Amino acid sequence: MPYKIRALFGIECAVLASPPGYSHATGILSVPARHGMNSIPARVPSLAEKAVSAGVVVLLCGVLGGMLLAQAHFSPPVRVAGALALGAPRPAESIAPGLFATWPAGISPMGPAETFPAATLSDKIDGKAELYLSAGFVRLACQRARSGVGSDSWVEFFVYEMGTPSNAYSVWSSQKRPDASDAGVGDYSYRAENELCMVHGQFYVEVVGADSGELNRRAAESLAKAFVAGTPVKAHANLQSEQALFPVQGLVPGSIALVPSDVFGSDRLKAVFVAHYQDGAAAVTLFMARRGAPADAEREVAEFGTFLAQDCDGKIVAPGGKSVRPGLLSVFDLGGSFDAVFSEGPYLAGVHQAPSAASAERWAETLRQRIRGGAP
Amino acid sequence: MKEGDIGPLSPRREFLKRGLQAAAALAATGGMGAWLWNRHPPGDLSTEKAFDPRKDFAMGIEGPRMSIAAGQDRAVMLRTALKALGGIERFIKRGDRVLIKVNAAFATPAALAATSHPALVAEIVRLCRTAGASSVVVTDNPINDPASCFELTGIGQAVRQSGGDLFLPYAGAFRKGSLPGAKLIRNWPVMQEPFKGVTKLIGVAPVKNHQRAGASMTLKNWYGLLGGRRNQFHQDIDGIITELAALVRPTFVILDGTQSMMTNGPTGGSLADLKDTHALVVSTDPVAADAFGCTLLGKTVHDLPYLIRAGELGLGAVDYESLRPIRVEARAS
Numbered sequence: 001m002p003y004k005i006r007a008l009f010g011i012e013c014a015v016l017a018s019p020p021g022y023s024h025a026t027g028i029l030s031v032p033a034r035h036g037m038n039s040i041p042a043r044v045p046s047l048a049e050k051a052v053s054a055g056v057v058v059l060l061c062g063v064l065g066g067m068l069l070a071q072a073h074f075s076p077p078v079r080v081a082g083a084l085a086l087g088a089p090r091p092a093e094s095i096a097p098g099l100f101a102t103w104p105a106g107i108s109p110m111g112p113a114e115t116f117p118a119a120t121l122s123d124k125i126d127g128k129a130e131l132y133l134s135a136g137f138v139r140l141a142c143q144r145a146r147s148g149v150g151s152d153s154w155v156e157f158f159v160y161e162m163g164t165p166s167n168a169y170s171v172w173s174s175q176k177r178p179d180a181s182d183a184g185v186g187d188y189s190y191r192a193e194n195e196l197c198m199v200h201g202q203f204y205v206e207v208v209g210a211d212s213g214e215l216n217r218r219a220a221e222s223l224a225k226a227f228v229a230g231t232p233v234k235a236h237a238n239l240q241s242e243q244a245l246f247p248v249q250g251l252v253p254g255s256i257a258l259v260p261s262d263v264f265g266s267d268r269l270k271a272v273f274v275a276h277y278q279d280g281a282a283a284v285t286l287f288m289a290r291r292g293a294p295a296d297a298e299r300e301v302a303e304f305g306t307f308l309a310q311d312c313d314g315k316i317v318a319p320g321g322k323s324v325r326p327g328l329l330s331v332f333d334l335g336g337s338f339d340a341v342f343s344e345g346p347y348l349a350g351v352h353q354a355p356s357a358a359s360a361e362r363w364a365e366t367l368r369q370r371i372r373g374g375a376p
Numbered sequence: 377m378k379e380g381d382i383g384p385l386s387p388r389r390e391f392l393k394r395g396l397q398a399a400a401a402l403a404a405t406g407g408m409g410a411w412l413w414n415r416h417p418p419g420d421l422s423t424e425k426a427f428d429p430r431k432d433f434a435m436g437i438e439g440p441r442m443s444i445a446a447g448q449d450r451a452v453m454l455r456t457a458l459k460a461l462g463g464i465e466r467f468i469k470r471g472d473r474v475l476i477k478v479n480a481a482f483a484t485p486a487a488l489a490a491t492s493h494p495a496l497v498a499e500i501v502r503l504c505r506t507a508g509a510s511s512v513v514v515t516d517n518p519i520n521d522p523a524s525c526f527e528l529t530g531i532g533q534a535v536r537q538s539g540g541d542l543f544l545p546y547a548g549a550f551r552k553g554s555l556p557g558a559k560l561i562r563n564w565p566v567m568q569e570p571f572k573g574v575t576k577l578i579g580v581a582p583v584k585n586h587q588r589a590g591a592s593m594t595l596k597n598w599y600g601l602l603g604g605r606r607n608q609f610h611q612d613i614d615g616i617i618t619e620l621a622a623l624v625r626p627t628f629v630i631l632d633g634t635q636s637m638m639t640n641g642p643t644g645g646s647l648a649d650l651k652d653t654h655a656l657v658v659s660t661d662p663v664a665a666d667a668f669g670c671t672l673l674g675k676t677v678h679d680l681p682y683l684i685r686a687g688e689l690g691l692g693a694v695d696y697e698s699l700r701p702i703r704v705e706a707r708a709s
Contacts, residue, residue: 111524122607123519125643126481127588130610144483144528156484175640177648193647194487208645210485210528 098143099157100230104222106148113143131174132160134270135260136167147209147219155219158206159227165237166258168204170271172197173257180254185224187237190254196220201233242273245288245347245374247366250277263287264339264352266307269300274352277363282355286367290346297343304341304348308332314339317357329368331360340364344371429553429566431601433577434625434660435467442659442699444668447706450634451499453656456706457630458503461658467627468576470508475574476500476540477626479581479597480516480531482643483524489635490644491525492580494534496632496656500580501540515543515570516600543570550603558619560612565603566623579629579662583653583669585641589613590680592642593669594629594662595621617682621663621691631657631665633672656706663692664699 045053098113114124117139122129124140132140138161147153162168165187172188175197180190186205189198194212198205207223209216243256255276263269264287272289291297308314314332329342340360341350349367354360445457458464468474478492486494497514504512514535518525522544526532535542543549550565571577581597588610589596598620599606609616633655640649653672659665663686667677677683677694687694 114520120607122610127586127592127610127613127641128643129607130588177640177646179648195646206645208484208488211487212647 099141099159100223100226103145104219104226107145107219107222108149110144110146110154113141116140116142131260132162132171134262135170136163137161138163145219145223147215151215153210153213153215153219155207155209155216155223157223157227158208160204160206162202162204164202165199165233165235166239166271167260168199168202169237169239170258170260171204172199174259176254176257183221183224185221186228189224191217191220196224198224198228199237200228200231201236203227203231203233239273242288242290243275245367245370246273246275246286247277247363247370250279250284252276252278252283265311266304268303268307272348279355279359279363282359284354284359284363285352286349286363287352288347288349288367288371291348292346294343294345297346297348300348301341301343301350304350305330305332308334308339308341329361329364331357331364333357342368344368347371427551427553429551429555429561429568430623430625431571431577432625433575433627435627437466439466440700440702441661442657442664442668442696442701444701444703445656445658445706446654446703447656448634448652448654449706449708450493450496450632450656452708453634453706454496454499454630454658455503456704457656457658460702460704461628464503464507468504468507468509470510472504472507472509472575473573474504474509474512474576474578475570476504476512476514476578476580477597477600478514478516478531479592479600480522480525480529481518481600483518483521483528484643484645485528486530487647488644489582489637489650490584490642491529492531492582493632493634494530496630497531497580498534498538500578500630501535501538504576504578505539509576512540513543513570513574514540515545515567517545517567517603518600519606545570545603547603555619555623558622560609560616561602561619561623567601567603576627577624579624579626581629581631582635582637583631583633583672584637584644585639585649585673587641589617589682591666591670591673591675593666594631595666595682595686597629598624614680614682614685618685618689618691621682621686622689624662626660626662628658628660629662629665631659631669633657633669636672638673657701659696659699659701661692661696661699663687663694664696664701667692667694667696668701 098109103109116124118133118137121132121137121140124142140158140160142156142158144154144156147155160168160171162171169188176190177192180192183189183191183196183198186198186200189196194209194216196207205224205227207220209220239258246256257274259272259274261267261270263272272287274285274287277284277286291300309316309332312334314334316330317333329340331338331340337353337355338357338360339350339352340354340363341348342364343349349371351360351363351367354363440461443457443460445453447453447456476497478497480491482490484490501512501514514531526542526544532542545567549567549569551568552563553561553566554563555561579594579597581592581594584592586592586596595617599616601624633653635650636653637644637649638651640646644650655672657665657668663683667683670677670680670683683694686692693699
């Protein structure tokens with residue numbers, strides 16, 4: 001039976017009467033020599049070709065071995081080679097101006113400005129982000145700058161956009177360093193050893209120096225003034241009317257702050273002014289906040305009273321009531337220290353950590369009188 | 377030629393033979409490629425199966441476990457504290473590959489004490505080298521601008537000058553892992569690459585106030601081993617620090633309370649935030665080190681719920697005095 005074998009690509013190779021040599025037992029087809037067809041002798045590679053081939057194989061094996069060896073002895077620093085480009089200072093003209101179109105004389109940016117919205121703020125300041133987020137944080141822009149031509153001194157300039165002037169005041173006042181002095185720039189400002197902090201409208205600005213040297217002090221002042229001059233704001237921070245309600249006698253200078261949240265550990269108590277007082281040898285804190293309506297203040301007083309009673313295991317000890325009642329003063333014994341809370345019109349107010357119930361009552365009454373009279 | 381001999385190769389046979397050879401070569405190449413192919417390229421953590429990310433480098437050796445050096449010079453204090461525990465050679469052997477986890481979280485100068493002090497980092501690198509460590513690698517994962525963090529803190533230069541190497545993290549250096557029994561570290565990227573081949577782990581952290589956690593010391597320092605959008609853990613900061621205590625068991629930790637950041641932590645920013653507290657702790661028990669450290673901040677362990685939880689889980693001694701810490705005065709010789 002004619003049997004045609006067709007090789008790949010359709011080249012007809014042979015036509016045989018039968019498939020000679022085909023064994024059904026083994027399934028092997030052995031093809032006999034095809035007499036009459038063109039045959040080519042098997043070509044034997046030359047010695048040179050063999051040598052080149054062997055060389056290529058040895059080279060490939062060497063590459064493979066090298067790769068495996070490198071993987072087995074991985075050196076992490078290899079991965080960071082060249083990553084530290086910071087050591088080589090970039091020419092100032094190659095850096096975008098960033099926070100200032102024109103930087104104050106002698107001050108030049110070290111790198112580009114960075115910006116952080118609320119979602120990434122903690123990438124920059126880690127756990128401190130909560131303070132800003134709870135106070136209405138909108139955006140942070142910051143940039144490092146050399147404080148003088150050819151100098152190693154540098155500062156970092158932080159601009160926190162806080163939404164409103166009172167929010168900016170809140171983060172400014174709650175971080176105010178002891179023994180800080182007025183820097184005389186912006187709405188509120190102070191200068192500590194190596195930094196200058198201020199409120200300008202809805203912006204809270206920090207200039208942090210790498211050291212407390214004179215060059216950095218001058219640079220901080222220049223930057224703060226340049227920012228105020230070049231940044232128009234809709235409204236300025238002016239919280240003096242609230243601050244003025246606190247009694248003057250015994251007030252620790254510079255201690256008034258607007259705490260944005262978690263006031264005295266209560267997550268329900270927010271945006272409250274606090275002021276520290278000296279009561280003999282003891283320290284006492286007075287607090288106060290204006291709400292939209294008297295009912296709002298009464299509700300928050302009740303909530304704070306519940307917090308003191310339930311979460312702090314406080315017991316009402318004066319002036320004799322067993323529960324917090326709207327408008328009335330309640331004093332809690334918190335196991336050695338005493339808190340008082342009351343409302344007066346739209347204000348909630350009170351005393352924190354007084355040394356005795358009598359002290360708490362006395363300070364609370366003083367504060368109530370100040371609020372009633374709309375001091376000063 | 378006899379009948380039946382194949383004789384010289386025909387074009388067809390030659391073609392078949394070379395075709396088979398080519399196919400074999402292709403198959404071998406493809407097989408090799410498949411063998412070497414990294415199915416999870418750097419940064420792609422989406423499909424990787426979670427692994428157990430625990431890092432246990434505790435030695436479990438007998439003898440003193442904690443020392444507290446009083447002084448002002450960090451390098452001298454470190455040498456003195458280690459000597460009280462038997463010397464660096466008690467922990468680091470010839471040929472060890474050491475990984476040092478520092479706090480380089482912020483691009484701030486060393487003077488602000490928001491990061492591990494470069495003088496301290498340089499000294500521990502040098503001591504490890506002197507003890508015969510074959511490699512000493514220093515790392516941290518500051519999410520924002522790691523290169524600037526290492527340079528502006530002075531840690532980068534300190535490491536290079538003292539014979540160590542820096543590892544700067546990148547996306548591929550992390551693997552998703554699930555800490556057994558954990559609620560938070562589940563299917564979460566944990567730093568893995570610099571741990572390859574490492575035989576000893578040392579943590580170096582400053583004592584700092586932390587507005588969210590109360591304090592940031594050696595346990596909080598492991599936070600830098602986490603990748604991803606880890607800021608969400610701030611919602612349960614005590615929980616995550618407790619899990620970090622279970623995640624990492626170091627060879628020993630160094631807690632630097634030479635100066636402590638008393639307020640406005642963890643970034644600080646003002647020298648006014650700092651107080652000279654003149655103490656440096658070396659301990660094989662990070663919980664005990666932090667329990668002592670919180671006293672430098674005027675706190676007790678009850679102010680730090682994560683310490684109490686870690687103690688309850690048997691991760692360390694909240695009562696650090698139970699370790700009978702060796703107290704030594706560190707004076708420059």
